[in-house]
Amino acid sequence: MPSLNKVLLIGNVGRDPEVRYLDSGPAQGGQSTKVATFTLATTDRYRDRSGELRENTEWHNLVLWRQLADLAEKYIRKGSQIYVEGRIRTRSYNDPQGQKKYMTEIVADNVQLLGRRDGEGAPMQGGYAAPAAPAYQAPAAPAAPAYQAPVQDGYRRRENVAPAPAPAAPDFGAPAEEDDLPF
Numbered sequence: 001m002p003s004l005n006k007v008l009l010i011g012n013v014g015r016d017p018e019v020r021y022l023d024s025g026p027a028q029g030g031q032s033t034k035v036a037t038f039t040l041a042t043t044d045r046y047r048d049r050s051g052e053l054r055e056n057t058e059w060h061n062l063v064l065w066r067q068l069a070d071l072a073e074k075y076i077r078k079g080s081q082i083y084v085e086g087r088i089r090t091r092s093y094n095d096p097q098g099q100k101k102y103m104t105e106i107v108a109d110n111v112q113l114l115g116r117r118d119g120e121g122a123p124m125q126g127g128y129a130a131p132a133a134p135a136y137q138a139p140a141a142p143a144a145p146a147y148q149a150p151v152q153d154g155y156r157r158r159e160n161v162a163p164a165p166a167p168a169a170p171d172f173g174a175p176a177e178e179d180d181l182p183f
Contacts, residue, residue, distance in 0.1 A: 005087040014039035017072040036064040036072035085110040
């Protein structure tokens with residue numbers, strides 16, 4: 001049975017992206033790979049039993065590679081509101097004291113800029129401006145027939161698949177040849 005590891009988040013960036021370059025090697029043609037990391041806050045609002053409004057904020061560690069890291073470096077800043085599609089990854093490392101630590105991250109596959117907390121389309125630090133965007137950008141329905149993405153990492157991605165056509169409505173106007181009603 002196939003499995004699914006998919007995360008969809010809309011939230012506010014908690015700190016400016018940290019951009020690093022991995023060592024270049026002969027397999028990459030001498031070019032280094034760019035990676036950006038930052039945190040994203042998502043907040044759930046609910047009313048407790050007494051009717052008081054409560055908030056619960058979750059912090060997510062995001063990792064963006066290559067072109068998405070370029071996007072983060074140019075346009076994403078602390079306070080930016082973004083939409084992220086990705087997958088969960090947990091990795092381990094040894095801290096300086098030799099204790100094994102675990103870190104859960106969201107590896108982004110798609111990122112959309114949604115605006116800024118302090119004003120949509122406001123100029124960002126470093127001279128870059130965020131493109132104006134609505135509060136939420138839903139993926140557009142494809143106009144072409146269903147598209148089946150190539151197999152990637154042993155799984156077939158099903159994004160961009162056209163919805164199945166709606167079934168035809170039954171015709172209740174035609175007279176029945178025999179009345180089968182139980183009453």
